[in-house]
Amino acid sequence: MNPRESNRRNFLKNGAALAGLAMGTAASALPAAAESAPDIDELHKYGERSHLVKSVRIGSINNPERRLKDEPVAFGLKSPLQDQAGMITPSSLHFIVSHGYEPPDIDPQEHRFLIHGMVDRPLIFTVDELKRLPSVSRFHFIECHGNSSPGGPGGPERKSVAATPQDTHGFTSCSLWTGVPLSLLLKEAGVQKGATWITAEGSDASKHSKSIPIGKALDDALVAYGMNGEPIRPEQGFPLRLVTPGWQGINNVKWLHRIQVVDEPYMAMMETSRYPSVKLDGKSRWFEFELGPKSVITRPSGGQRLPAQGYYEISGLAWSGGGAIRRVEISADGGKTWKDAQLHDPIAKKAHTRFTAPWNWNGEEAVLQSRCTDDQGTVQPTVAEVAKLWGADVDYLRKTSAIVGDFNAIQPWKVNRDGSVQNAIF
Amino acid sequence: MRFSRLLAGGIAFLACHAALAQTPSYTGVGRAPTKEEIQSMDISAGPDGKGLPAGQGTAKEGAPIFAAKCAVCHGANAEGAKIGPRLTGGQAEIDSLKTMQPVRTVGGYWPYATSVWDYINRAMPRGNAGTLTPNEVYALTAFILSKSNIVKEDDVMDAKTLPKVQMPNRNGFVPPRYQDVVDEHKRGCKQGVCP
Numbered sequence: 289m290n291p292r293e294s295n296r297r298n299f300l301k302n303g304a305a306l307a308g309l310a311m312g313t314a315a316s317a318l319p320a321a322a323e324s325a326p327d328i329d330e331l332h333k334y335g336e337r338s339h340l341v342k343s344v345r346i347g348s349i350n351n352p353e354r355r356l357k358d359e360p361v362a363f364g365l366k367s368p369l370q371d372q373a374g375m376i377t378p379s380s381l382h383f384i385v386s387h388g389y390e391p392p393d394i395d396p397q398e399h400r401f402l403i404h405g406m407v408d409r410p411l412i413f414t415v416d417e418l419k420r421l422p423s424v425s426r427f428h429f430i431e432c433h434g435n436s437s438p439g440g441p442g443g444p445e446r447k448s449v450a451a452t453p454q455d456t457h458g459f460t461s462c463s464l465w466t467g468v469p470l471s472l473l474l475k476e477a478g479v480q481k482g483a484t485w486i487t488a489e490g491s492d493a494s495k496h497s498k499s500i501p502i503g504k505a506l507d508d509a510l511v512a513y514g515m516n517g518e519p520i521r522p523e524q525g526f527p528l529r530l531v532t533p534g535w536q537g538i539n540n541v542k543w544l545h546r547i548q549v550v551d552e553p554y555m556a557m558m559e560t561s562r563y564p565s566v567k568l569d570g571k572s573r574w575f576e577f578e579l580g581p582k583s584v585i586t587r588p589s590g591g592q593r594l595p596a597q598g599y600y601e602i603s604g605l606a607w608s609g610g611g612a613i614r615r616v617e618i619s620a621d622g623g624k625t626w627k628d629a630q631l632h633d634p635i636a637k638k639a640h641t642r643f644t645a646p647w648n649w650n651g652e653e654a655v656l657q658s659r660c661t662d663d664q665g666t667v668q669p670t671v672a673e674v675a676k677l678w679g680a681d682v683d684y685l686r687k688t689s690a691i692v693g694d695f696n697a698i699q700p701w702k703v704n705r706d707g708s709v710q711n712a713i714f
Numbered sequence: 715m716r717f718s719r720l721l722a723g724g725i726a727f728l729a730c731h732a733a734l735a736q737t738p739s740y741t742g743v744g745r746a747p748t749k750e751e752i753q754s755m756d757i758s759a760g761p762d763g764k765g766l767p768a769g770q771g772t773a774k775e776g777a778p779i780f781a782a783k784c785a786v787c788h789g790a791n792a793e794g795a796k797i798g799p800r801l802t803g804g805q806a807e808i809d810s811l812k813t814m815q816p817v818r819t820v821g822g823y824w825p826y827a828t829s830v831w832d833y834i835n836r837a838m839p840r841g842n843a844g845t846l847t848p849n850e851v852y853a854l855t856a857f858i859l860s861k862s863n864i865v866k867e868d869d870v871m872d873a874k875t876l877p878k879v880q881m882p883n884r885n886g887f888v889p890p891r892y893q894d895v896v897d898e899h900k901r902g903c904k905q906g907v908c909p
Contacts, residue, residue: 412751494840554758556758564887
């Protein structure tokens with residue numbers, strides 16, 4: 289919003305408060321509420337949710353000491369999964385991780401997207417030109433590889449008994465992405481023999497750069513300009529974002545302005561320093577891309593309180609970097625017995641899938657868990673199984689200060705006799 | 715067949731794509747960039763030195779530049795400060811990787827000196843990135859590496875010498891050679907965790 293518009297908006301809001309008084313509406317008795325109720329003319333032009341709905345992203349791994357004065361964006365902000373319905377994350381609540389970098393203020397008319405390197409015909413596009421090319425729209429989740437990690441700077445809040453799904457799983461979000469298949473653009477440029485990787489670069493202040501195997505680039509990667517029916521939000525990459533379905537969030541380069549076709553990984557900062565997983569043998573595994581199957585019950589969930597015995601619909605989200613979700617099972621007895629949940633349309637590849645199951649709470653202690661299986665047949669693991677993949681024991685997962693990347697273990701929520709629900713991951 | 719499962723297969727696939735792609739299909743959409751346009755954006759430097767520009771610098775030359783432009787955030791000797799992380803490290807940090815408190819620093823973790831060049835050039839000084847000359851970036855890289863005793867004060871860093879610098883944790887990665895990074899399913903990775 290430019291300053292003129294923002295002044296106008298404030299003026300209109302104040303005007304609305306006055307109008308409320310003049311008309312003797314309920315607003316006049318509650319001036320504070322009236323002030324936060326947006327002007328109806330403004331709402332007609334561009335809608336907002338009810339001012340009584342308060343669900344917001346919450347900053348995490350947010351070390352204010354490390355933040356510069358001109359960096360209002362926290363390192364990471366988690367999405368309130370527990371408040372969401374269906375499988376789409378509202379764009380305004382999509383999680384944000386940008387290593388402290390603020391969204392650049394990009395004029396889409398000025399923005400250029402360059403493809404060069406090992407191609408027959410280097411090409412440069414405007415955003416409008418990309419919109420002339422054959423487009424696709426697909427549901428895909430984007431998830432940070434550190435989502436749900438018990439270790440790392442966000443570990444304490446993730447492990448806390450008071451944790452909500454936002455605390456435990458808030459670094460994932462799902463959108464309808466619209467754009468041009470990267471394969472189409474690469475074919476236009478004519479990829480040369482011997483090319484095996486691309487580097488994708490954003491135009492943020494750190495010029496974030498990520499190496500991606502060309503197989504993925506030619507498979508299902510998208511150069512997206514649309515998100516949930518509107519231009520991509522600035523904090524999500526406006527005007528262009530590379531979407532690499534099912535792969536760790538760091539590959540989904542925001543503010544995309546350049547793709548170079550190359551014959552080796554370029555060993556940029558994030559892929560060599562921040563994102564390799566260090567195992568207890570001291571060796572780092574680099575270039576892990578695909579996120580495993582994962583699910584979380586969002587209702588009832590940590591931080592909530594069941595008001596009375598009786599009927600509750602269990603509801604949650606499941607997703608996998610390997611493909612579509614084929615099955616979700618629910619246990620209400622700590623994993624002794626499991627029952628299939630119902631999967632809700634749309635069920636898309638590498639997208640959040642909403643599941644529900646009926647449940648009657650008898651007032652006794654209960655442990656609620658969900659376990660998903662994707663269309664590759666891969667089943668979401670237990671904490672013990674994740675530990676095994678890491679060549680460690682559960683104690684390591686509980687105590688390490690390192691980020692446990694791609695942590696996709698089954699998430700238990702404990703329902704206490706008083707109806708309170710708490711995180712029971714360890 | 716899911717293409718992403720086989721990078722080797724992918725290369726064959728790619729060859730036929732390239733063959734198909736000799737004539738563009740969407741005329742009048744996009745254009746050929748000028749040489750200058752490519753040059754102004756083409757900043758990536760690879761581990762074997764691809765993309766490194768002409769220029770050179772030593773740690774000695776880097777010291778005053780670091781003091782003026784970097785020390786405020788990273789400390790006078792790159793030891794880290796309130797805002798910027800520590801850039802030095804060595805065997806102690808490599809040993810820490812086997813514990814529950816692993817420490818990752820440029821000196822003690824980063825496998826390639828070229829990545830240090832590339833990152834300083836694209837992202838530092840934070841808040842003012844893109845303002846350093848190639849000579850300054852070579853000198854600053856040399857200075858940071860010298861603080862971990864990886865290069866000497868007078869070693870000249872340029873497009874030829876920088877890729878040859880042996881970083882202490884160079885052998886700390888699986889697979890050890892970037893040339894051997896193939897599709898993760900072929901590497902036996904499961905659930906996003908590689909063996």
